[in-house]
Amino acid sequence: MNLKPIAKILVKRPKAVLLIFTIAVFIIGSQATNLYMTSDLSVYLPKGEQTTELLEKVEQQWNLGDTMIIYVEGNNVLDPRVLKDIDYVTNTINTYRHDNGEIDGVISVTSIVSLIKQENSLSPPFGTGKYELPTSEHLIKKYVAQIGDMRKSILTDDLTATAITFILTKDADGTTILERAENAIKTVNTKMTLIGSLPQNVALEKRSLKNMAIIFPLAVVFVSLVIFFFHRTLKGLIIAFLPPAFAIILTFGVLGVVAPELTMLSIAIVALLMGLGVDYSIHLMNRILEEKEKDTTTKIEKVLKTTGKAVLLSTVTTMVGFGSLMISTMSPMINFGFGCALGIFFSFISATLLVPCLVLILRFEEKSEIPGWKKLAKFTSKNSKKILILGCAVAFLSLAVLPEVNTDVNYSELAPKGEPIIEKTKEFSERFGTSGNMDIILLEANLKDPAVLKAIDAMEEKLRNKGIEVYSIVDTIKKINLGRMPENQMIIDLIYSTIMKQTDGFIDEDFSRTLISVNIPADLSMEELEKTVKEINHIIHSTNIPNGVVYDLTGSSAINVAINNLLFEQQSRSLFVSLLFVFATLIIIFKSSLYSAITMIPIAVSYTHLIIGETIRQFICNCYVQWNVSGVGYIYTEGNPVSNVCLNHILKG
Template identity: 30%
Template sequence: TETLNEIREDWPTDLIIIYVTVGKNDDITDLPVLEEMSRVEEALDYNKTDYGENDSISYILSISSIIKEINNATGGNYSIPDKEKTDLILSQLAGSEELERLIKDTDGDGTNDSAVIMMGMPRNANQTEVLDRTEDAVKNTAICSMTVTGQPAIMKAVQERTFMEFMKVVPLMFIFTAIVLFFFHRTLKLVVIALLPMLYAILVTFGFLGMVKDYVVIAPQIILVAPLLFAFGIGDALYISNRFAEEKTENIRKRTISSVKFVQKAIFLTSITTALGFASLMIGTLKPLFTIGFALAIGIMACWIISVTLVPCLIILLKYKKRYELKSWKGFGKVPINNRKKILAVTLIFLIISLGVCLPNIRTSADYYLMAPQDEPSVIKMQEYSQRFDAGQPGMMLVRADVTSYNTLATIEYIEEMIKRSAPHTKTLSVVGVMKMMKVNATVATEMLLGIIEEYNITLPDFI
């Protein structure tokens, strides 16, 4: 984490990838395609000297940006040159291993039909705003088909889908719970008494998170707080209301006071121990887990406070009276007493099976992209990019040395070779790779030099 933070001080680690495809009759290296890619890049990275301070794009790496860099370095400007010079540059880039990270012939027909545009964002960039701008930019293409992907795009899609699914699940949670409560109590009053405090506690908890949003990291997983609070908190209201129904005193106020006194210590102890258990998540260094633990600890105690204060009020206002009781529940209490040895034996068997058979099968490694919604375009294209370009989530290695030194560059090249040997499917890209990709032979160098001389009317000495 410390190394990553050090890297993020000077280099962008959040990478947006635009996956580019063309039709069967087109090639990524065709001049109109390169120009269209360039127009998208210029619309997003409109300030080349601010390193992302104004446009939130630190750099762009693509076949079109490399051609523009070479054109700029050989007497032209930072743009796609004419077809003759573009073909000249492409002829020198052809066959480069580094170039295969940017363009690909995916169907083996001899034409490059896919490409990627990689864009780095600075640490303080508003990722949502950049992604929205990128989505708008890729919509206005006529030749290419462009899809925004990469980790920021996938995280945005996951976050949006999570909240969409949450909005579908929460109403169902309340509806099914209401049906169960009505089935066992046969009165809508109990449904209101049990559910209203929980809804209030959930809203209060999320409202409190909104107040402290500048001090905590609110990740999409925070929505798990709502169903967990609902599950843990609804019991408090049921304990109080059921105890109220069991009281024999006719006076409603006395029955309410007695029922609260009877269960108050028990529900307080269960609430405080549960809150402390979730508060233990705050000890770790993962900020999203800290927020979840913090929200659950606050929310569970809020459920207890609201239950012991609001439930008695609702009982009195609604004049709650239990109308129905399942007779079979009375006999259920005798089952564990009459079958204690059998129950202990079955429990022991399940424990042995869990420890000996099931527990060793638990694995912590997981493909997090498979956890994302598989019908999202950004996820589909990321998987396609990973398969066709043998690429995926980038890793980084920090080199602390003089990168202008030949020995440093040679060491970087050696490390890249070692990575390729030990992990054949891992692709590396560094300043060394870019230098190799931009190789220019003597013939091309001469042609470019003569072009510069002619363009600027340079007079050469007689002895040349």
């Protein structure tokens, strides 16, 4: 390929090239304002996945979104003053109690105060017939006793802690609701803390961005120190960092147009592109300085034909490596793979166009030499077989210890330390035995049929025997009917007419659908959580609802299990495709199956455990590391002088 015309333009008009490229970068980069971040785990599940379909079915009926919990602490949370504070905060957040979330975004609220009010709203002798908080401590204690075991999910036995649980609509303005909640909490004397999926997701998003704001500058500083150590000039830093910075702006500008939804995984694209972009810049910069050709145009042409070709090869294989993620059925993985592949392409374009221009504009001529590098090259040439044997031995020793790897993931242990909301969530989980995340069972049947209610009650008892806390409209009906299930529809109609105006039970208008709330114990490892979800679904499948159907568990726990199972499948498939495509690419470029196979050996060895141990479970962080190795590893395999000298020397000998 004739690169002389490109070299001429770069040499004759370096400032014009830099200016035009800069203008284009900022025009495209301006579209990054369209980007937004989501922390909803359900986006990781593909369309058509059973858990997702069930969740969508529930959302269509009830528009369920995040949960928000206010963790209340005190010496005695049944103190009338504490209860009044709870009532005030609840009413401030849920300003329209009967709007079903259409105005204030709050579908339902469950607290010890709301349960006491429900008891008080019952006709005498059970209550006063008024839906209000009684002032009498005697009545409060009486109603708490009447509530029974249902209070255990929101009230500790020592009466020092309670919870206010808000279920929000899917389209609720989380920022506004959090502001209302924070302002309400500040105005009361009782100690209250916001936890739950909404505050937790917001906190994790802020923490991730904060950490990135710390880690990214640190990475830049450390890389700068290394570059400065070899080049002893600030010019080298500008040449090394400007191209990847432009590549990052271009990448997120394009993503802002074609794929604006970001996840926590998307943040890693920045670090990846900075690392790769600096590599590309340094390779080209050092090659320009090493080239002895006096004619500048010829020098740049030679650099583009030699090192430029090598960098292009690395770019293609790395793009293929990360691009293999786009065969995934998980939307965030597709976007991540696309973002990485796109960013790597822009890194190559930026480095190829800008590095020669910057070297000429800044008149950068300093050469860098690593002391002892030539001695290392001679050593590897003389001892190539020994080094290769040592490398293989280390690889196989690594395989030998794989059975000791703990693959049972506990996601709560991965949460950032020192984050107040996370710490309070853990404390809440320990005291109440639940994380507060929403898990539900959808049931469709005639909810006025006594046989249906009895079948639901029997299913709930089986779940409780397994240590699973459940609650549904059936529990309210049973309590109103003095602990017994109604035997005829007339009594059921009477009970419904009494409670439907005051209760937040999820039941549709024609009494044909309802939701059963499920509280799964907190701090379960992934294997334990999967086992629990399977036990719940087994009980569901063994339940016979007369002329009705009960669906599998859906919600937070079911989604986590589904994602965990899907990750391994997606990882294995994308890995195989990545290795296959890159191998094919190398054969086309090298025109040699042998050299291509040799180039693939270091990468293939790092993945041997996938072949010998298919039961190993991965989580998102592990998968990202392996995808990173799959994509970036080719660069160092193709360009690593030590490995290539060893292998080539053996082949020639």
